[in-house]
Every structure is written in C-alpha cells, then in structure tokens.
Amino acid sequence: MRRLALALSLALGCSAGPDTDSTATVIAADVQPGTTDTRGDTDDDTASPDDTLVDVTPSQDADPPADDVDVADPPDVGFIDGDDVSDIDDGVSPSDIADSETTSPLDDVAEDTFDDALEDSLDTPTDVGVAPDVDPATYSSCPGFVGVLNPGASVSGNTLDAKPNDADCLGKGGAYVGAASRDETWVLIAPPGVYTLTLTATFDSLLYARASCGGTCLGVSDVVGDGVTETLAVAVSPGEVAFVVVDGFGSASAAGTYTLEVSEVCQPECGGKACGPDGCGLTCGTCGDPAAGVAGYCHEGACVSFDDTCAPMAPVHCDQSVGPLTSTMPGATTAFSTYTCQQFSFESYFAGPELTYTFDSKADQVVTITGDGTYPLDVFVLEDQGAGCADGLGACQGGLGDVYTFEARAGRRYYVVWDSASPSTPVVDAFSFDLDCCKPVCAPGACGMPDGCGKTCSCADSEKCGAEGQCEPLGLGELCETPFVIPLAVLLPTSVTGDTTIGKDGRAIPKLTCGFYFAKGEGSNDHVYHFVPPETAVYTLAVEATHPTAVYVGTDCDAIAATCLAGGYGEAGAEVVVPLDAGVPVDIVVDGAEAGAAGPYTLHISAPCQPNCPTCGVEDGCGGICGCPPGELCNPEGQCGPLPEP
Numbered sequence: 001m002r003r004l005a006l007a008l009s010l011a012l013g014c015s016a017g018p019d020t021d022s023t024a025t026v027i028a029a030d031v032q033p034g035t036t037d038t039r040g041d042t043d044d045d046t047a048s049p050d051d052t053l054v055d056v057t058p059s060q061d062a063d064p065p066a067d068d069v070d071v072a073d074p075p076d077v078g079f080i081d082g083d084d085v086s087d088i089d090d091g092v093s094p095s096d097i098a099d100s101e102t103t104s105p106l107d108d109v110a111e112d113t114f115d116d117a118l119e120d121s122l123d124t125p126t127d128v129g130v131a132p133d134v135d136p137a138t139y140s141s142c143p144g145f146v147g148v149l150n151p152g153a154s155v156s157g158n159t160l161d162a163k164p165n166d167a168d169c170l171g172k173g174g175a176y177v178g179a180a181s182r183d184e185t186w187v188l189i190a191p192p193g194v195y196t197l198t199l200t201a202t203f204d205s206l207l208y209a210r211a212s213c214g215g216t217c218l219g220v221s222d223v224v225g226d227g228v229t230e231t232l233a234v235a236v237s238p239g240e241v242a243f244v245v246v247d248g249f250g251s252a253s254a255a256g257t258y259t260l261e262v263s264e265v266c267q268p269e270c271g272g273k274a275c276g277p278d279g280c281g282l283t284c285g286t287c288g289d290p291a292a293g294v295a296g297y298c299h300e301g302a303c304v305s306f307d308d309t310c311a312p313m314a315p316v317h318c319d320q321s322v323g324p325l326t327s328t329m330p331g332a333t334t335a336f337s338t339y340t341c342q343q344f345s346f347e348s349y350f351a352g353p354e355l356t357y358t359f360d361s362k363a364d365q366v367v368t369i370t371g372d373g374t375y376p377l378d379v380f381v382l383e384d385q386g387a388g389c390a391d392g393l394g395a396c397q398g399g400l401g402d403v404y405t406f407e408a409r410a411g412r413r414y415y416v417v418w419d420s421a422s423p424s425t426p427v428v429d430a431f432s433f434d435l436d437c438c439k440p441v442c443a444p445g446a447c448g449m450p451d452g453c454g455k456t457c458s459c460a461d462s463e464k465c466g467a468e469g470q471c472e473p474l475g476l477g478e479l480c481e482t483p484f485v486i487p488l489a490v491l492l493p494t495s496v497t498g499d500t501t502i503g504k505d506g507r508a509i510p511k512l513t514c515g516f517y518f519a520k521g522e523g524s525n526d527h528v529y530h531f532v533p534p535e536t537a538v539y540t541l542a543v544e545a546t547h548p549t550a551v552y553v554g555t556d557c558d559a560i561a562a563t564c565l566a567g568g569y570g571e572a573g574a575e576v577v578v579p580l581d582a583g584v585p586v587d588i589v590v591d592g593a594e595a596g597a598a599g600p601y602t603l604h605i606s607a608p609c610q611p612n613c614p615t616c617g618v619e620d621g622c623g624g625i626c627g628c629p630p631g632e633l634c635n636p637e638g639q640c641g642p643l644p645e646p
Helices: 094-099 105-109 114-121
Strands: 006-009 031-036 054-058 079-081 084-086 145-149 154-158 184-188 193-201 205-210 217-222 229-236 242-248 257-262 297-299 302-304 320-325 355-360 365-371 378-383 396-398 403-408 413-419 431-438 463-465 471-473 484-486 494-499 527-531 537-545 549-554 564-570 574-580 586-592 600-605 632-634 640-642
Touching (some): 145 154, 205 229, 217 229, 229 242, 242 257, 365 413, 378 403, 396 403, 413 431, 484 494, 537 549, 586 600
Parallel strands (some): 145 184, 484 527
Antiparallel strands (some): 031 054, 079 084, 154 257, 184 242, 193 229, 193 257, 205 242, 320 431, 365 403, 365 431, 378 413, 527 586, 537 600, 549 564, 549 586
C-alpha cells in the first residue's frame, strides 16, 4: 500500500521566545571525530579491537569564545551505554575536556577580545535564548535512548541492534507504522526555536518527535521507500527538549544505518500573521478544520471564509492567459464538494476553495484549457443547462487534471472551475491557465476527416456520418423518436441483428450510474429498441458481439441515465438480467463500452422467467438470487426474518 509523503507538525505560535540579556551560550568547542572502535574507550583516537564507540578530541584551531561573555556548561553529547559516554560533532563530554591539552572554554574566554566577539556576532543571530539545563536522569532512562543532539549536529546510528521501543506518535498504531520496527531515541537540547531534522537511512524509515519520552507528538515524517530523506520541522519551547525517534516502517526488518542532522535554530516570523508559513517550516496558525466540516482558509496571513454558492469572478475569452491566481483570492467560493464527472468518486473537494470563470462560446469550436502544472489542481467545465453555475446531470466535464479539451457550441455558456481535492494542501497559490480556441475547418456536409483542431468533422445532432464521408439523416434505431420496435405480438425468446459501424453517438451512461462504476457509451455509436413486456417476469437481455459492448435498459430513452433499471458490459458482448412489469414500455440501448467501439451485433431477448424461490439465498432459476422483502434478512437456514435490533 503506497503511503503518501507526509510531514505533519504542530503549529508554532507567532511570538518568539523571551529575549535574553547580553550573555551568550557556548555549546561546545569544535571537535573532530575519532575512528570507530569496538569495545568502549572514550578518550583515545585510535582503532583497536577493544573499542566500541566513536571518540572525539578537541580541535586545536577552535575559535575561543567571545571576551567578557558568560558561558553556560555545555550539555553532554553522545551515546550513553552504562557508564560510557562518547561524543559527537557538536558536543564535548567532561572526560574529553579533562584529557585534552587545550584550555577549557572557561579559560579561553579571558583570552578573547571585544573585537573578536563583535566579529563573531555578525555571523550568528542574537537573542535566540539559551538551551535548558537538563538533568540527564530525566531522559537517559527513556527506552531506546542513545544520545543528545545540539543545533548543527550530525550523528550516525544503526538500529539493527535496537529494540522496538516506540511507535508512530500520530496514533496510527499497528505493526506497519513503527510498532514492530527497531528504533533509537535522541534528545534535542537546544535554545527555543524551530529546528529542521533531516534523516537519511538505508531502510524504509520513520522520523518523529515527542515533547517527552512517549509523550505528546510534535510531528512525523514518513516518505515511502528505502534510502529516501525524511525531513521534519520541530518547535522547541523555552525550557523544553524534544525526543527525536528514528524508527522503521513495517516490521523488524526495517532497520539499518542512518545519518541524522539538526539545523541551526530558526526563529519564526509571524508578526501580525494569524496563519500561513512561519519561515521555519511550520505555520503561524491554522484556519478552520476541513476534516471536521469547518471551512476556513488562510490568505496573506489572515483567516478568511467564502460564499458557498457558485459566483463566477470574471469572464474568460479565447486566446487569453489568466494569472497569477490563488484559490483564496477575493472571488473564491466553496460551492462544490463533489462533481458528477470527478475521476475518483471517493475524493472530496470540500477542503479546497474554487475559482470560477465564465466562457461564452461565439462559435462551434474546440476549446483547450491548459494549467501550468501546479499541483494539485483539477479543472472542471460545467455547461449552463438553464440552472446557471450548477453541476447537473450531463453538465460536468473534465476533472482529470489541469488540462482539458472540449467541443463548445455557439451561443452556449460554460463555467471553468478550478478546484483541489487534496486534504493536506487544499489551498493552491500562484497558478495560471490559458484558454485557447480552434475553429474547425470542414467542407459543407463533410464528416469523418480531420478538422484542423485535433478532432474530426462531425454532423448535426439530427445527422450521422455516412460511409462516403457525408452527413446523412439518422435512420431507425438512431433517435429516441424513431427506435427499432420489438412487436408486442412477437413470440419470446427472439433475436434481432444490427450494426453500429455507421451511426450516431446519441446516448451514454455516466459513472456510478445504472450499475456501472465507470462511464459507458461516450464516443461510441448506439441503437435503441422499444420493448413492451408481455408479462411481469424476469428477462435476460444478451448482446452477442466481437467488440467492447454495453447494454442498458430504462423507462425513458431521452433520460436513459436517470431512468435506468439495469446495465451490463463486456469485452465482446454484454448481458443484463432485469425484472420488468407487464405492459410497461422500456427502451433497450445497445452501445459501445468504450469510445469508438462499434460493429455488428445480435440482441437476444429471453422468454419471461418466473423465479422459483423455495428459500432465500439460492439461485432463482432466472439468473438471479432469491432475496427477502424489504426490512427482512436471509438467515443461515435460508429463511427470511426481521432485521436484528441495533
């Protein structure tokens, strides 16, 4: 199951941490890592079989701290395993400082000058706060704890020998979201602000942070795949630390080596902003809760809401470019949460505001709407069918991305709607689109040849394209007004033949209608049969053909989708079993199951079949299954009974 990339974090407040006085904090002197040992030394710089951890020695060229600057004791940095402590890039353990021949940071302070301190201050931000003084006992006992992180740190680890101590703190739970995977925990001790954590692992990893050991979740990053990079922004409050967990996705096999990096501190810039990016990877606040049905959107740092009725903001014309746009600009609405022509029925467009433009076609022409590729955007075209900007049956086109081409008719109005179904990024900024028109070039009465606009010359609604490439009047079976008729006196079963190779695409069924998950009949010729059942019974309508075929039956040919009783389709022929009432006329449509599918066929109409149902849940002898009356349920003994009480 493919997991979408996510990096969810708690929103950080807009106010920065409290200003400090003129003191600065020296976290650690520059250090250089030693070689990896195999048993336990923490004070040498050589590799031998009895060493286990990575050692460091202070750098000889480290800049001394600024003169007359208060210095706080640095927190211990490194791995804790029993009594052993080893250090990493941005920290020095007490034992390393003691063994070093260089002076301690406290000694070096007196040797610095005011000019040196002033020069250093030009390269580092001021008033960023101080790191908290944390008792190691508060975090060293956390399951999976391996070391301390400071700003700018880069550490390496290996979870192969770790235990599955923690699970994804978003509460997904289960063996496939970290619960069964080995993990290691680091503690970030740093001044207040926002820090970006970057994890590169050799396995399919998870990266998350908590406010305490096993406590409140601060954020999660989960990008699918082995060896990918996880990135997570974490807000550290004054006096607090963050527990950073390197975990695997899946099972215990999701483990291995990794590198974890911590950025320098970033101070959010939220002055006067109620929402929107804070400049550090988090937000200054959120507006509304689309998941809870509360709409609210951020526009230029302020929370705004929109009308819930479609109100086009402006007209758009042929050969016009429109933009830059944002879906939260003045004129945006929240009129549509679903569309009848959307590609996936399970998607909801509720969270995304939409921008709507009107297009009035002055001629029969091919119109192409092209977005700039900004993700995630879908363009829908709604034809005005007398109800204005509304998504009625047959009015909706598009919904397959940000590029769509359609045939516009002279004198018709169309609504161009830009919307997003993304629940995580419903607001789309800085996008644009072009609307281009092409007028087909076709000789009078000609059809079937290229029209110069990427399509073929077609005929009027009352005509079809004949074998000689000329438009000709529609014949029997090609109009609802002139269908093929199955005589009432005909003896059943009966069969009729036909050929849709030459014909007209007159009818179609939209998706999720008439028993079809996907739309059927669009772009394929069809024939209509009028049939009056001689008795109330179950009938089987079967089409024998060699091309992809659809067959559907309804009570009104002109509204076949709305009155459809049943439908079926297949790659070579189709069949549908449907109960019909005596004397109630129905229209049977033989259609192609995909665009361009046409050819010879035979339609078979069975004799009336009376279902035989001694019990429920068994075949009825007419191609169906014996059921129960409304409000009853078939029990294991094959008897209908009342529904169980809730």
